[in-house]
Amino acid sequence: MKVLVTGGAGFIGANFIGYILREHPADEVVCLDKLTYAGNLWSLEGAFASGRFRFYQGDVCDRAGVFSLFAKEKPEVCVHFAAESHVDRSIADAGVFLRTNVAGTQVMLEACRAYGARMHLISTDEVYGDTPLGSRKKFGERAALRPSSPYAASKAAADLFALAYARTYGVRLTITRSANNYGALQFPEKLIPLAIGKAMRGEPVPVYGDGKNVREWLDVTDHCRAVDAVLRAGRQGEIYNVGGKACSNLEIVSALLRLCGRKESEIVFVADRPGHDRRYALDCGKISSELGFFPKTELCEGLSRTVAWYRGHGEWLAKIGSGEYRKVPPFAEGKILVAGSLPGGEGRQA
């Protein structure tokens, strides 16, 4: 299979590319990524070395660039990860979320439609909105979409565009809506790598509000397994929830501090995020009964592996801290193809 992965220089996309190249030795991967602040070529060293990987720098909103890539590469399936993904940034400036997550998804759907490729859209549990702490409610795939943040609203809009393209134009489509991922290669603005980085440096670790907000936590490799299972055996036009282990933010941060050998007293409670969702809860019966998918990694084991990864990859973190990660690494020199045109000043220079 030739798989186009958008957003493959980001956290989950890079893990997914590694997973596909490892697990499917006959597959080829083409990556399209704009290399925004969240894109990191250093996360793709193994992919560049594989001989079955090509990287295009380009914007999913650039119709001409995306179409030229499809004409050249003719991917069979597009796994669409590319997005602005940080809720806090969407609260500060929603415009780029509307552009990339909604308009960009529509461009990718148009290209899939024009070139007969299948679309697999990476969505999120946040599209369902929240439920009060202590409630027993779980959201199944048919639950109403009630996003709270501009990020979640943009993801819900992308899902609806994708479903409309499947119905109206017959684009072959599957969607996964996953819980919060954790693991290697996550940009350190997100809760888990942020907390690990601060704990490693001996700094106080911030937690929003009372810290009781509950999220489900999913090991990123389990997420990759779920997407792969849907790609190979999922039913056309269907949505699959991919959940994890429910845990409050405070419990997660406390566990990380313990794993880093630090005290819980190093937590500082900071002003809550506006509109902060209280609890997400997914009903994942469909993916387990239809595809036999269950997450394999226990949360404590996954967190401990994640802490070990960040401890062992101080250089990866340091390059982000210094901004060096935005330069083209030696292993990628001369291998960055360009899809379309990027506005002046954007993107990476060797």
Ligand SMILES: NC(=O)c1ccc[n+]([C@@H]2O[C@H](COP(=O)([O-])OP(=O)(O)OC[C@H]3O[C@@H](n4cnc5c(N)ncnc54)[C@H](O)[C@@H]3O)[C@@H](O)[C@H]2O)c1
């Ligand atoms: N991280 C999570 O816990 C989580 C949970 C559920 C769903 N998701 C979804 O998974 C996907 C990936 O999330 P992530 O955490 O890896 O994100 P990320 O922010 O780490 O990476 C996003 C990637 O997309 C690229 N990108 C951004 N705008 C682009 C554009 N206009 N054109 C091309 N590339 C662009 C960035 O350069 C980056 O490489 C997103 O769609 C997100 O909504 C994430």
